[in-house]
Amino acid sequence: MNKSNLIQKKILKSFFPYSLLFFITLLTQNVYLNIETIEWDIASYLIATQDIKSGFLPNQTQWESKGPIFIYLYFFLSNIAQGSLVIFKLINDLLLFLTAVFLFELLLQKLNNMTISISGSTLFLLLMSQSWALSGYSELYALFFISIAILIISKFKYSNIHYIYAGFILSIATLINQGTAIFIIPILISEYVLNNKKNYFLKIAMMSLGFLIPHLIFLILYSLNNLLDIYFATFITIPFAYIQAQYANFYELTVFLREVAEVNFYVYLSIITLVVLSLSNFVTTPYLKFKKEFFDLYNQFIFFSLIFYFVGSHNYYHHLIFLLFFIPFLIPKLINKKQKLFFSVVVLFGLLMNMSMTIEKSLNNLNNISSIQNEYPLYNLSKEIDSYFEGDYEVLAFDYNLILFYLDKKNYSYIVHPSNHYEEDIIKVLKSLNKLEENYISTLIDSEPDVIICNPTMIIRGVPVKLNELFNCEVSDYKKNYKKLDTSKYRTDENLNFYFDPYKEISVFIKR
Structure with missing residues (x-):
């Protein structure tokens, strides 16, 4: 050789x-x-x-x-x-x-x-x-x-x-x-x-x-x-x-x-x-x-x-x-x-x-990299949300932050991660620094951003918890200037989550 x-x-x-x-x-x-x-x-x-x-x-x-x-x-x-x-x-x-x-x-x-x-x-x-x-x-x-x-x-x-x-x-x-x-x-x-x-x-x-x-x-x-x-x-x-x-x-x-x-x-x-x-x-x-x-x-x-x-x-x-x-x-x-x-x-x-x-x-x-995102349900939901607006708009998301990513928008809320809204130690510290108001979730909803995304139930440390004690996710029930989108096809899409959560909903409200 x-x-x-x-x-x-x-x-x-x-x-x-x-x-x-x-x-x-x-x-x-x-x-x-x-x-x-x-x-x-x-x-x-x-x-x-x-x-x-x-x-x-x-x-x-x-x-x-x-x-x-x-x-x-x-x-x-x-x-x-x-x-x-x-x-x-x-x-x-x-x-x-x-x-x-x-x-x-x-x-x-x-x-x-x-x-x-x-x-x-x-x-x-x-x-x-x-x-x-x-x-x-x-x-x-x-x-x-x-x-x-x-x-x-x-x-x-x-x-x-x-x-x-x-x-x-x-x-x-x-x-x-x-x-x-x-x-x-x-x-x-x-x-x-x-x-x-x-x-x-x-x-x-x-x-x-x-x-x-x-x-x-x-x-x-x-x-x-x-x-x-x-x-x-x-x-x-x-x-x-x-x-x-x-x-x-x-x-x-x-x-x-x-x-x-x-x-x-x-x-x-x-x-x-x-x-x-x-x-x-x-x-x-x-x-x-x-x-x-x-x-x-x-x-x-x-x-x-x-x-x-x-x-x-x-x-x-x-x-x-x-x-x-x-x-x-x-x-x-x-x-x-x-x-x-x-x-x-x-x-x-x-x-x-x-x-x-x-x-x-x-x-x-790997052979279908270019088309995979088009099959993502939240990506398609983000396009549906965007179709309701011509100019700029604000989005308040208590869950499903990927929608914000696709829309290239910041969250209307100071806290980003969904679970951190329910971590008392975090909330207490941020309130002491005047980063959050006392009833900040209600205040955010009452300020009526253009889009509100939430989920009425969350699994916290393995236990499904109804969030209605913190806030009412059914925004259109008490704010008639909002309409709720039908998101059932996105929620049941097999590409949405690896871990299917039977309690979780995708509640999206658009300001009329």
Whole structure:
């Protein structure tokens, strides 16, 4: 074989894992691309970008609970998508793919084995192929930056200056999702216990410097616009109230694992294999190595990922995304080739099982990207609403925020996310800052915007709740200058929701 062929073979080999992970991402993430709504968070985040479009800072006129950089990223990516929800979903797939690549690179550093490293990243992608995970959560965006920071620390651990870059990138993660500040702790612990203590404080000083820069920039921006009150409320007051709810428990973790097993038994078996074998190997670790294993950076990340889930305290599966990313770092704890080979084979079976169930539907969706949005019921409802108006008009949406996205309009309400209207801790804080009036929902309806969208019933923490105690959704019953649209064909459309809610209605009222 000549030199040219050797070079080509080397290039192909180096690109193979990335190509494989890319195709796995495409095929596992797009089986439900034809479903308009899987989770409602993505729609609320998209509407929060309206502040930026109007020249305001995030949370100035449209409040969401996430950090400002997250809203800027959504604004930037939604502009690339040019109003297409389908393209926006595919862009989120790209973000997941890059995160899986970073995971592969980190595992390769630890294992020096391409096949097993690919298996670890594949397990992450298979876990993220569950229906609940197919949304652009802030956790995924934050994880993208956290994984970059870990790559920098692991590759340049002896270069103090690189800790500035790592701190800067970790800061961006916290400005996406405030709770990710917890992942700074494993770095502090592991660096102090396992690495050179002479350079510890210098490294931490460097990392702190990088960490402070983005936060100082936003503190100055919000201060100049007299918005420090809402900035601190979003970052400190409301999150601390949120975590005191204490809904999370270990039982919900077992429910999560049971659901994984129901979807794909081999993915479940992969997790059990990793956890059981690594724990058994850890228990039998010689005393002299115990300290190194216990304070290993990735073991600490796994531990704090669990803390993140329980601190989040609401049993939302997307709080487990960090744990799903760090679980593959148990692979290096498998002590022999047989254990690692067994794990890789189980993951392969999991991938084959996933593909057998989803590949046809995924390929069909990917082949029809240009027409999928035209089949989305809320997209078609938005066109019907728009047909009633010639000029500009205002929309008050207590639900179905995707309609606002399609219409390219901000919400008439300061609060964007539907469920946040019923979170007492959030309402209390925003009222104390004079962002909301005492009976703000009634006030908003009485101001008679051109369109009102609501839903008389909502499932709150698993319980269907009639909302008539808060407000009467049947606006046309008491305001005769509104007419109610017939939305039954949209409500029953199979492409509307992945999780069909029998209690949920689409109530749309147009001002005459």
